[in-house]
Amino acid sequence: xxxxxxxxxxxxxxxxxxxxxxxxxxxxxxxxxxxxxxxxxxxxxxxxxxxxxxxxxxxxxxxxxxxxxxxxxxxxxxxxxxxxxxxxxxxxxxxxxxxxxxxxxxxxxxxxxxxxxxxxxxxxxxxxxxxxxxxxxxxxxxxxxxxxxxxxxxxxxxxxxxxxxxxxxxxxxxxxxxxxxxxxxxxxxxxxxxxxxxxxxxxxxxxxxxxxxxxxxxxxxxxxxxxxxxxxxxxxxxxxxxxxxxxxxxxxxxxxxxxxxxxxxxxxxxxxxxxxxxxxxxxxxxxxxxxxxxxxxxxxxxxxxxxxxxxxxxxxxxxxxxxxxxxxxxxxxxxxxxxxxxxxxxxxxxxxxxxxxxxxxx
Ligand SMILES: Nc1nc2c(ncn2[C@@H]2O[C@H](COP(=O)(O)OP(=O)(O)O)[C@@H](O)[C@H]2O)c(=O)[nH]1
Ligand SMILES: [Mg+2]
Numbered sequence: 001x002x003x004x005x006x007x008x009x010x011x012x013x014x015x016x017x018x019x020x021x022x023x024x025x026x027x028x029x030x031x032x033x034x035x036x037x038x039x040x041x042x043x044x045x046x047x048x049x050x051x052x053x054x055x056x057x058x059x060x061x062x063x064x065x066x067x068x069x070x071x072x073x074x075x076x077x078x079x080x081x082x083x084x085x086x087x088x089x090x091x092x093x094x095x096x097x098x099x100x101x102x103x104x105x106x107x108x109x110x111x112x113x114x115x116x117x118x119x120x121x122x123x124x125x126x127x128x129x130x131x132x133x134x135x136x137x138x139x140x141x142x143x144x145x146x147x148x149x150x151x152x153x154x155x156x157x158x159x160x161x162x163x164x165x166x167x168x169x170x171x172x173x174x175x176x177x178x179x180x181x182x183x184x185x186x187x188x189x190x191x192x193x194x195x196x197x198x199x200x201x202x203x204x205x206x207x208x209x210x211x212x213x214x215x216x217x218x219x220x221x222x223x224x225x226x227x228x229x230x231x232x233x234x235x236x237x238x239x240x241x242x243x244x245x246x247x248x249x250x251x252x253x254x255x256x257x258x259x260x261x262x263x264x265x266x267x268x269x270x271x272x273x274x275x276x277x278x279x280x281x282x283x284x285x286x287x288x289x290x291x292x293x294x295x296x297x298x299x300x301x302x303x304x305x306x307x308x309x310x311x312x313x314x315x316x317x318x319x320x321x322x323x324x325x326x327x328x329x330x331x332x333x334x335x336x337x338x339x340x341x342x343x344x345x346x347x348x349x350x351x352x353x354x355x356x357x358x359x360x361x362x
Contacts, residue, residue: 001276001293002067003206004092006074007101008122009113012210012237014038016101017070019240019265035087036072041065044273045266046280048323048353049291055327060288064280066272069095075113076125079132089133093198097229097276098205099268100126104219105212105238119209120222127180127225130200135175137197138168164193175201183227204229204275208268210237231275235264279352282323283307284332294350301346304358314362318344323353332357 005013021040043063053061071091078084084092092098102119103112114121145165149158167190174184180201186194194202205225211218211234224232243251243263251263273280278293281303292306300320305312319341321329329335341357350356 001096001278002069002094003097003099003272003276004095005068005070005099005101006092007126008103009072009075010110011101011103011122012105013072013101014070015237015241016099016208016210016235016268017068019235019237019244020068020268022244035091037069037091039067039069041067042269044269044280044291044293046291048280049282049289051327052282052284052289052323055330056284056289058284058287058289060290062288062290064278064291064293066269066276066293068099074126074129076129079129079136083136084129084133092200095203097272098130098200098203099272100205100207101237102126102207102209102222104209104234105236106217107212117219119219123207123222123225127201131175131178131180134181134199134201135172137199138172138175141197142168142172167193171199180227182229204277205231206268206271206275207232208237209234211235213239229275229277231271233267233271235268240264279350281350281353282355283357284326284355296352298350299346300344300348300350300356300358303350303356304346304360307358310362311358311360314360315346316359316361318346318348319357319359320344320348320350321355322351323355326355 005017007013017038017040020042043065046063049061049063069091071088073088074084074092078088083089100123102122103117104119106117114125142165145161145168149161149165153161171181171184174181181199182202182204207224207230209221209232213236221232221234224230240263243254244265246254255261255263273293277296279296279298280291281294283290283292292303294303294306300318301312301315304315304318319336321335321341325340326332326335329338329340332341335341
C-alpha cells in the first residue's frame with residue numbers, strides 16, 4: 001500500500017516525510033519530467049506485535065509496512081492550464097491514498113505561495129486542483145469515446161462505449177457540482193470500469209495540518225471535510241522530524257518533558273492505515289512473528305494470498321485466534337489443547353488482531 005504526500009510548495013511535505021522515515025529510510029531522489037520525488041517504506045508501529053514478540057521471542061519480528069512518497073511540484077493553477085503534467089499526474093495517480101499537507105506554522109523566513117497562512121484556503125486549492133485534473137481526464141476520455149462511436153463498431157463495442165460514456169458523464173456532473181468522486185456511490189461493475197483511470201478525487205485523503213512548534217501559535221483547525229475515506233489530523237511537522245532523528249531514549253525524555261503522549265508520526269501511520277481501510281492480522285512460527293495488512297472485510301483466503309500464493313492455491317482451513325487469547329494461552333499448542341483455535345473456511349471474514357495459521361496442501 002502506498003501513500004503520496006502532496007501539498008502546496010513550502011507546506012512541509014518533505015519535513016513530514018523525514019519525520020515519518022526518521023531521515024534513515026530515504027531512497028535516492030529521482031526525477032522523471034523534472035519532478036522531485038522520494039520514496040520510503042515505513043514500519044507500522046503496533047504494540048500488539050511488540051507484545052507477541054516479547055512473549056514468544058522469535059528470531060524475527062516483522063511489521064506491516066506502508067510506502068510513502070514525497071511528491072513535489074503541485075501548485076495552484078496547473079489544473080486550469082490543461083491539467084497536471086503527465087509525469088506529475090502519474091506520480092500522484094499511482095498511490096492508494098493521498099496525504100495532503102497544509103501549512104499552519106508561522107515563519108518569517110519561509111514564504112507562502114499565497115502570501116498568507118490559511119490552511120482552509122490551501123485545502124480548497126488542492127481539492128480544486130485534484131478535481132480539475134479528474135475533469136480533464138474525463139473530458140479527454142469522452143472525446144475519444146465519441147470519436148470511436150462516430151466510427152461505428154460492433155453492437156457489443158457500441159454498447160460498452162455507451163455505458164462508459166454514461167458513467168463518465170455522471171461523474172463529470174458530480175465534479176461540476178464541486179464534489180469529489182470519493183463521495184459517489186458506485187456499483188461493483190462501475191468500480192471495475194473505472195479501475196484503470198486512477199481518478200485523484202476518488203482516493204482516500206489524509207489531511208495533515210502542519211502546525212508550528214509552539215502551541216501558542218496554533219490556528220483554529222480548518223473544518224474537516226465530511227465523508228468516509230477522509231481524515232484530518234494536526235501535526236507539529238518540524239518538531240516530529242527532530243524527534244524522529246533523536247535516539248529512542250532522547251526522544252522519550254523529550255516527550256516526557258513536554259507532556260506529549262506519543263510520537264505524532266505513530267498517529268499519522270495509524271491514520272494512514274485507517275484511511276486505507278486496512279486491518280492487521282498476524283502469523284507466527286519459530287522463525288518469525290509477522291503483522292500483515294489486509295483490506296477491511298478481507299477473507300481468510302485473501303489473507304492466505306497475502307502471505308503466499310501457494311497458501312491460497314492449496315488453502316484447506318485457517319486456524320484462528322485473537323492475539324490476546326494466544327498471549328494468555330502461552331503457545332499455539334496450548335491454545336489448541338484448550339480448544340481456543342477456531343477452524344474457519346476460506347470465506348471467513350478476518351478480524352483485526354487475529355492470528356492466522358493457514359493449513360494448506362499443494
Ligand atoms: N517553523 C517551522 N518550519 C517548518 C515546519 N515545517 C516545515 N518548515 C520549514 O518550511 C520550509 C519548507 O518545508 P519543506 O518540508 O521543505 O516543504 P515542502 O516544499 O512542502 O517539501 C523549510 O524551511 C522547513 O524547515 C514547521 O512545522 N515549523
Ligand atoms: Mg519538498
